[in-house]
Amino acid sequence: MSTTRRGFLTTAATAVGGAATHDLTHVNHQQQDHDHQAVPSDIALLVKALESLLVEKGLVDPAGLDALIDTYEHKVGPRNGARVVARAWADPAYKQRLLTSADAAIAEMGYGGLQGEHMVVVENTPKVHNLIVCTLCSCYPWPVLGLPPVWYKSAPYRSRTVIDPRGVLREFGVELGKTWRYASGTAQRNCAIWCFQNGRRQGEDERGGTGHARHTGCDGRRREGGGKAGRRA
Amino acid sequence: MNGVQDMGGMHGMGPIQLEKDEPVFHAPWEARAYATTRAMGAWR
Numbered sequence: 452m453s454t455t456r457r458g459f460l461t462t463a464a465t466a467v468g469g470a471a472t473h474d475l476t477h478v479n480h481q482q483q484d485h486d487h488q489a490v491p492s493d494i495a496l497l498v499k500a501l502e503s504l505l506v507e508k509g510l511v512d513p514a515g516l517d518a519l520i521d522t523y524e525h526k527v528g529p530r531n532g533a534r535v536v537a538r539a540w541a542d543p544a545y546k547q548r549l550l551t552s553a554d555a556a557i558a559e560m561g562y563g564g565l566q567g568e569h570m571v572v573v574e575n576t577p578k579v580h581n582l583i584v585c586t587l588c589s590c591y592p593w594p595v596l597g598l599p600p601v602w603y604k605s606a607p608y609r610s611r612t613v614i615d616p617r618g619v620l621r622e623f624g625v626e627l628g629k630t631w632r633y634a635s636g637t638a639q640r641n642c643a644i645w646c647f648q649n650g651r652r653q654g655e656d657e658r659g660g661t662g663h664a665r666h667t668g669c670d671g672r673r674r675e676g677g678g679k680a681g682r683r684a
Numbered sequence: 685m686n687g688v689q690d691m692g693g694m695h696g697m698g699p700i701q702l703e704k705d706e707p708v709f710h711a712p713w714e715a716r717a718y719a720t721t722r723a724m725g726a727w728r
Contacts (some may be wrong), residue, residue: 456697502720510727516719523718524708586692598718600706606697613692622700680726 528597531562535595550574558594567594580627581621584612 491499505511535557539546549556553570557563570592573581585591586609591599602608612619617627691697709715 490706492713495711498713498717498720503718505720505724511720511723515723516716519719519722521708524715528708540693565722584692586690588689598708600702600703602702605700606691606694607700609691610694610697611700614695618698 523598524594527594531560532596535560535562562594564592564594567592570595580620580625582612582616584609586610586613597650 502511502513502516508512538560539549545556545559547570548559553572554568555562556572557567557570570666575581589599589604589609591603608619620627709718
């Protein structure tokens with residue numbers, strides 16, 4: 452069906468271009484080549500049609516959609532997590548609250564909402580590196596870290612993190628020594644976990660330009676040797 | 685959980701494809717689709 456629709460639009464656009472050419476015979480051929488309008492992709496047409504329908508029914512406001520997009524492009528993202536982590540570096544009491552009651556501590560910074568209701572924060576130490584994965588549906592704490600990157604939702608990351616965590620980390624440029632272990636917790640938990648590095652690096656300030664807070668999972672899996680992982684890293 | 689939707693430990697998925705400087709949305713329609721979904725969520 453979509454092929455038919457696309458074919459119809461292509462034909463229509465070509466016909467319009469042809470009609471215009473008849474009326475503008477004095478226009479040279481090179482310019483005519485630029486008169487054709489590209490037909491949007493099927494998915495773009497589908498989304499536009501859906502939005503138009505919902506607007507027509509009074510269910511969504513285009514200006515509201517613009518505001519949502521602006522929020523996720525410019526106001527929500529890893530920068531929020533970085534600010535939380537940076538405060539934890541500088542404020543031991545806050546760090547304790549963050550590790551024991553993440554939702555409330557993060558709300559102190561003004562972040563919370565959908566997909567951020569059940570967060571847990573874990574700490575990387577010199578001996579333990581937390582690698583967070585959601586092997587199911589790749590949920591993510593949107594209010595704190597923004598929308599997840601594509602790799603986090605991808606099949607390779609979700610599958611291999613469980614059986615080859617060191618290999619996965621290596622692909623991200625993180626090489627763990629043999630004395631490191633990775634943390635565990637195989638229970639399905641409807642929550643988001645994110646981890647942070649203990650201690651700031653040179654040049655990082657409390658406003659946080661770094662954001663070691665990075666990975667979350669809706670099933671909150673943390674690994675330590677056994678379990679489904681089946682081996683020590 | 686033991687089902688096809690749990691991808692943990694599966695083989696054959698290949699390397700992780702990292703995208704440098706990944707944008708929040710890869711195309712305008714992605715942004716519109718996401719915003720529309722979120723906005724409609726308010727009606728649930």
